[in-house]
Amino acid sequence: MNYIHKFENFLIEDLDLAKPELKETRRGFGDALVELGKSNPDVVVLGGDVSGSVRTDMFRDAYPDRFFSVGIAEQDMMGTAAGLALAGKIPFASTYGEFATGRPFDQIRQSIAYSVMNVKICASHCGFTVGPDGATHQSLEDVGIMRILPHMNVITPVDYNQTYRAIIECTKVNEPFYIRFYRDNSPNYTNPNAPFKFGKADTLYEGSDCTIIASGLMVWESMMALEMLAKDKISVRLINMHTIKPIDRDAIVKAAKDTGCIVTCEDHQKIGGLGGAVAEVLAQEYPAPVEFIGASDTFGESGKAAELYEKYGISSRHIAEAVKRAIKRKK
Amino acid sequence: MFPNLKNPVFTDIDDLNEMARQIRRDIINMLLISKSGHSGGPLGLADIFTALYFNKLNLLPEDPYNAERDFVFLSIGHVAPVWYATLSRRGYFPLDELTTLRKVNGRLQGHPAPLKTHGLPGVEIASGALGQGLSIAVGTALGLRLSGEPNHVYCICGDGELAEGQIWEAAMTAHHHKTDNLTVIVDRNHCQIDNRTENVQVLEPLADKWKAFGFEVFEIDGHNMKEVLETIDAAKKVKGKPSCIIAYTKMGRGVSFMEDNYKWHGVPPNDEQGKIALSELPATKYGDFVDYYKEK
Numbered sequence: 001m002n003y004i005h006k007f008e009n010f011l012i013e014d015l016d017l018a019k020p021e022l023k024e025t026r027r028g029f030g031d032a033l034v035e036l037g038k039s040n041p042d043v044v045v046l047g048g049d050v051s052g053s054v055r056t057d058m059f060r061d062a063y064p065d066r067f068f069s070v071g072i073a074e075q076d077m078m079g080t081a082a083g084l085a086l087a088g089k090i091p092f093a094s095t096y097g098e099f100a101t102g103r104p105f106d107q108i109r110q111s112i113a114y115s116v117m118n119v120k121i122c123a124s125h126c127g128f129t130v131g132p133d134g135a136t137h138q139s140l141e142d143v144g145i146m147r148i149l150p151h152m153n154v155i156t157p158v159d160y161n162q163t164y165r166a167i168i169e170c171t172k173v174n175e176p177f178y179i180r181f182y183r184d185n186s187p188n189y190t191n192p193n194a195p196f197k198f199g200k201a202d203t204l205y206e207g208s209d210c211t212i213i214a215s216g217l218m219v220w221e222s223m224m225a226l227e228m229l230a231k232d233k234i235s236v237r238l239i240n241m242h243t244i245k246p247i248d249r250d251a252i253v254k255a256a257k258d259t260g261c262i263v264t265c266e267d268h269q270k271i272g273g274l275g276g277a278v279a280e281v282l283a284q285e286y287p288a289p290v291e292f293i294g295a296s297d298t299f300g301e302s303g304k305a306a307e308l309y310e311k312y313g314i315s316s317r318h319i320a321e322a323v324k325r326a327i328k329r330k331k
Numbered sequence: 332m333f334p335n336l337k338n339p340v341f342t343d344i345d346d347l348n349e350m351a352r353q354i355r356r357d358i359i360n361m362l363l364i365s366k367s368g369h370s371g372g373p374l375g376l377a378d379i380f381t382a383l384y385f386n387k388l389n390l391l392p393e394d395p396y397n398a399e400r401d402f403v404f405l406s407i408g409h410v411a412p413v414w415y416a417t418l419s420r421r422g423y424f425p426l427d428e429l430t431t432l433r434k435v436n437g438r439l440q441g442h443p444a445p446l447k448t449h450g451l452p453g454v455e456i457a458s459g460a461l462g463q464g465l466s467i468a469v470g471t472a473l474g475l476r477l478s479g480e481p482n483h484v485y486c487i488c489g490d491g492e493l494a495e496g497q498i499w500e501a502a503m504t505a506h507h508h509k510t511d512n513l514t515v516i517v518d519r520n521h522c523q524i525d526n527r528t529e530n531v532q533v534l535e536p537l538a539d540k541w542k543a544f545g546f547e548v549f550e551i552d553g554h555n556m557k558e559v560l561e562t563i564d565a566a567k568k569v570k571g572k573p574s575c576i577i578a579y580t581k582m583g584r585g586v587s588f589m590e591d592n593y594k595w596h597g598v599p600p601n602d603e604q605g606k607i608a609l610s611e612l613p614a615t616k617y618g619d620f621v622d623y624y625k626e627k
Contacts, residue, residue, distance in 0.1 A: 080467070087478065088478065107497070114445055115445040
């Protein structure tokens with residue numbers, strides 16, 4: 001029996017799990033901005049001094065009149081973006097995850113979310129993967145604090161291709177967005193021709209014993225876990241929950257009904273992020289055992305990303321163990 | 332330049348001063364009805380709001396979001412009563428609605444609520460958490476300039492509010508981008524909720540601060556209508572840099588026991604105090620929107 005059943009349309013053809021193409025998610029953001037710049041004169045970009053780091057430098061060089069430098073001033077950046085939106089522009093405000101959410105939280109709350117401004121907040125360098133920079137730069141709370149804001153949409157693409165598509169798609173919705181991505185190279189494996197369906201989860205693999213609901217880089221980690229679990233004859237559904245808000249309630253409930261237990265995986269605190277969002281849906285609609293993979297109410301530290309994934313319990317090995325725990329809890 | 336837009340309503344200084352007095356009466360009546368809200372700041376700003384809305388701004392009340400309008404951002408959201416009274420007097424919405432200040436299901440929220448969720452004509456964006464208005468004003472000024480539009484952007488800030496760091500971040504952005512389509516008006520009443528500004532945290536030398544941040548600075552008596560009008564014109568003519576009008580005002584202006592008294596920052600008058608206040612602000616030819624004491 002084959003314990004791994006892949007849905008081809010969401011993944012690239014001839015995907016080599018052992019040797020995937022590596023590409024930066026932030027580069028997907030930067031490339032999409034340049035593409036948007038060509039077709040939409042209203043797209044503008046704000047720079048908070050880290051334009052090279054977040055890959056907005058390509059847009060800056062291509063469309064200098066539509067790039068506004070505000071210095072290292074994230075609170076002002078969010079307000080300026082709201083003002084640009086009022087003037088009919090589609091502003092992209094981008095910096096590192098913590099400084100795109102925690103630092104300017106009140107500005108986002110009042111001037112963007114409450115005011116329903118068409119501002120796209122794009123955060124690079126999220127999660128543990130900024131590794132050596134340490135805890136100050138490891139954004140592990142950003143999804144939670146954006147998710148609790150009314151009117152805010154939250155997207156966590158998994159790779160370069162999906163980041164690119166999500167950035168293009170978010171300009172079609174006249175609402176605030178938070179889009180989260182990463183600094184390092186990571187596997188690029190989603191089908192570039194698959195439509196990005198905002199608010200609709202992608203089921204990448206079918207399975208019957210358990211469902212993994214993962215976001216961002218943890219989707220790839222989960223794919224590695226599936227390989228391990230198949231050796232133990234455990235069949236797992238894998239859902240890429242790229243839209244954290246509005247979350248795909250139907251996909252969550254169906255997964256609980258079909259497979260009886262859930263494991264959530266995120267490079268983020270367990271509290272408040274994807275895990276919290278999934279548990280909220282299940283508690284209301286279809287209670288089922290849930291195991292959480294993510295930061296356990298702790299800050300990170302310096303180290304290589306792989307070392308941190310191991311130490312903080314969010315590697316593929318940990319995911320596989322969590323799946324087994326979840327299955328044991330099924331009645 | 333704006334063939335579709337209207338203003339001035341009044342050119343005569345006496346007419347404007349009388350409207351400012353009516354707006355002050357409206358503020359008192361609104362607060363008597365709501366029994367909640369800020370008295371001092373709104374009374375102090377009545378002259379400046381009258382000058383803007385009844386003479387200087389390009390606007391069209393029946394089409395409040397006309398593309399050619401001048402933008403007004405109220406960074407100090409708590410002085411909303413003066414804005415609501417002015418907008419209503421200018422025809423943005425019926426005077427009757429002034430009775431709904433701070434009431435549930437109302438559009439006249441305690442602090443200005445967003446257009447998209449509450450829909451009060453004339454309001455562009457939410458404000459209330461201090462320090463945020465200037466960034467928004469700068470962003471709008473940049474966006475308008477990028478589109479080649481000649482609209483002018485005004486941002487009204489309090490003086491106590493200037494302790495918020497974001498104000499100075501925004502000032503640096505305005506300077507860097509030379510947003511000369513932007514004018515900041517600082518309500519320099521020397522009062523904030525806890526005490527006089529200089530006792531809470533020293534703000535002077537304030538004009539020097541704005542100059543150092545790259546602004547063309549004007550200092551005026553914020554209750555002298557002629558000076559207010561002339562300075563708004565002068566600020567709009569500044570080229571190559573943003574402008575700042577420091578308007579010296581008195582908190583609670585027009586009501587003797589409130590005037591220049593920081594304790595009137597955040598409280599409404601009671602019925603007895605309201606009666607005295609209205610007696611000190613003689614009735615005008617424009618008429619009140621309510622007879623509070625008769626209806627009681």
